Amino acid sequence: MVFHKFFKIQSDRRPTFHDVTEQVGEILAISGINNGILVVFSQHTTCSVLIQEASDDVNYWGTDLLMQDLVNVLEKIIPTCRTEGQYLHPGTKHIEAAAGREELPSWSLNTDAHLRSVILGRSITIPVEDGKMVLGEFGRIYFADFDQVRARERYVRVQIVGE
Amino acid sequence: MVFHKFFKIQSDRRPTFHDVTEQVGEILAISGINNGILVVFSQHTTCSVLIQEASDDVNYWGTDLLMQDLVNVLEKIIPTCRTEGQYLHPGTKHIEAAAGREELPSWSLNTDAHLRSVILGRSITIPVEDGKMVLGEFGRIYFADFDQVRARERYVRVQIVGE
Amino acid sequence: MVFHKFFKIQSDRRPTFHDVTEQVGEILAISGINNGILVVFSQHTTCSVLIQEASDDVNYWGTDLLMQDLVNVLEKIIPTCRTEGQYLHPGTKHIEAAAGREELPSWSLNTDAHLRSVILGRSITIPVEDGKMVLGEFGRIYFADFDQVRARERYVRVQIVGE
Numbered sequence: 001m002v003f004h005k006f007f008k009i010q011s012d013r014r015p016t017f018h019d020v021t022e023q024v025g026e027i028l029a030i031s032g033i034n035n036g037i038l039v040v041f042s043q044h045t046t047c048s049v050l051i052q053e054a055s056d057d058v059n060y061w062g063t064d065l066l067m068q069d070l071v072n073v074l075e076k077i078i079p080t081c082r083t084e085g086q087y088l089h090p091g092t093k094h095i096e097a098a099a100g101r102e103e104l105p106s107w108s109l110n111t112d113a114h115l116r117s118v119i120l121g122r123s124i125t126i127p128v129e130d131g132k133m134v135l136g137e138f139g140r141i142y143f144a145d146f147d148q149v150r151a152r153e154r155y156v157r158v159q160i161v162g163e
Numbered sequence: 164m165v166f167h168k169f170f171k172i173q174s175d176r177r178p179t180f181h182d183v184t185e186q187v188g189e190i191l192a193i194s195g196i197n198n199g200i201l202v203v204f205s206q207h208t209t210c211s212v213l214i215q216e217a218s219d220d221v222n223y224w225g226t227d228l229l230m231q232d233l234v235n236v237l238e239k240i241i242p243t244c245r246t247e248g249q250y251l252h253p254g255t256k257h258i259e260a261a262a263g264r265e266e267l268p269s270w271s272l273n274t275d276a277h278l279r280s281v282i283l284g285r286s287i288t289i290p291v292e293d294g295k296m297v298l299g300e301f302g303r304i305y306f307a308d309f310d311q312v313r314a315r316e317r318y319v320r321v322q323i324v325g326e
Numbered sequence: 327m328v329f330h331k332f333f334k335i336q337s338d339r340r341p342t343f344h345d346v347t348e349q350v351g352e353i354l355a356i357s358g359i360n361n362g363i364l365v366v367f368s369q370h371t372t373c374s375v376l377i378q379e380a381s382d383d384v385n386y387w388g389t390d391l392l393m394q395d396l397v398n399v400l401e402k403i404i405p406t407c408r409t410e411g412q413y414l415h416p417g418t419k420h421i422e423a424a425a426g427r428e429e430l431p432s433w434s435l436n437t438d439a440h441l442r443s444v445i446l447g448r449s450i451t452i453p454v455e456d457g458k459m460v461l462g463e464f465g466r467i468y469f470a471d472f473d474q475v476r477a478r479e480r481y482v483r484v485q486i487v488g489e
Binding site for chain 1: 164165167200202204206207208217218219240241250252253255256257259260274276278281282284285286288318320325
Binding site: 001002004039041043044045077078087088089090091092093094096097111114118119121122123124125128155157159161 | 445455
């Protein structure tokens with residue numbers, strides 16, 4: 001059996017981390033699949049899907065402290081892109097192609113997000129046993145959007161294969 | 164067909180890397196699945212599962228040199244957490260929640276392990292062909308525990324989907 | 327249903343990134359699988375598989391600018407291995423074992439590639455819906471070879487599970 005469903009979240013103009021554990025669990029319940037694997041996937045190349053413990057505490061923006069610690073580490077190795085020339089990408093052809101899609105040049109200044117998200121990965125795969133995801137005592141599923149140039153609607157895709 | 168089994172390993176108070184290739188291979192043999200995919204998964208949010216070449220040489224602690232090189236790289240970007248205030252997490256609510264679970268405050272000083280492990284990832288997915296994992300000539304499966312605050316028993320979960 | 331196929335690419339003596347989206351799509355079409363998951367996997371422990379946006383622009387070597395930005399970030403945290411002693415690995419036993427396989431000692435100076443590739447990951451998993459990979463508007467599949475000591479033929483493995 002294969003089951004697929006997606007839902008949307010709204011990101012902000014800073015790295016955002018949505019706890020989507022409940023929504024994914026509801027999709028698993030609807031699927032009727034009891035044993036197999038469940039994939040949570042980002043179709044966006046500046047986003048990731050992660051499993052992490054919930055922080056309990058949040059910062060003034062509402063971001064889990066553990067996720068802000070992650071952003072702080074990433075900022076050191078992949079600084080936020082503030083202007084063209086800071087990274088090689090986007091080049092002139094890319095900016096032209098973006099203009100053809102009626103995108104502002106500044107919208108392409110998300111190189112940091114492309115690099116951060118590819119290191120964290122585009123998906124997670126979770127065992128399903130007796131109708132439940134095996135996440136341990138503390139595991140939560142987060143959809144991470146590292147893009148800081150635009151607030152956007154994002155697709156969270158769930159694919160379940162099993163019996 | 165879906166097959167699931169887990170086993171336990173014992174970590175130490177330093178980053179530990181268990182070569183679990185043999186155990187995973189035995190589970191595949193028991194499953195009777197000849198073609199499909201095999202997922203090795205950590206349900207712990209300070210642990211990862213990796214595929215890497217064996218180092219042949221080990222350091223005085225018995226750690227593969229290649230894994231110690233990995234730890235040395237991670238130490239530069241995510242230093243070992245030695246005291247509160249070094250990272251934002253754990254905050255006061257987290258410490259209170261941990262106290263409610265009868266955990267010592269110092270046990271929550273594993274922020275480095277949460278960050279290191281989420282970058283390395285929680286699972287690996289391996290093709291299965293003719294009853295064998297496709298790992299190439301040198302690929303070995305390692306269960307990595309980055310938590311340095313406690314020696315613990317850890318669950319290594321294997322999920323196989325195929326025919 | 328399970329379908330497996332591999333193809334080969336030729337790497338160079340620098341980090342190489344092959345866009346394999348078309349080849350993977352052709353394998354999916356041949357498989358006849360309409361819904362499920364598709365895994366693109368590296369059996370090599372110095373290679374990764376990534377999803378990233380195409381850069382449009384390339385550098386003088388023909389490398390996507392976004393991929394060169396990734397290499398530049400990795401170079402800062404995991405410098406290219408130029409001589410023994412720079413990393414712990416390879417140790418003496420490893421060099422002896424390599425000699426037994428008629429490998430030159432310099433071929434083992436790819437510690438940087440082992441470390442870079444394990445952080446990026448060995449595989450990607452993509453949902454398949456109505457016979458198509460769900461890659462969004464911009465997602466492309468890249469096979470990355472981080473090994474800089476030898477130009478080599480590499481296996482790109484595709485495993486599809488579904489119905």
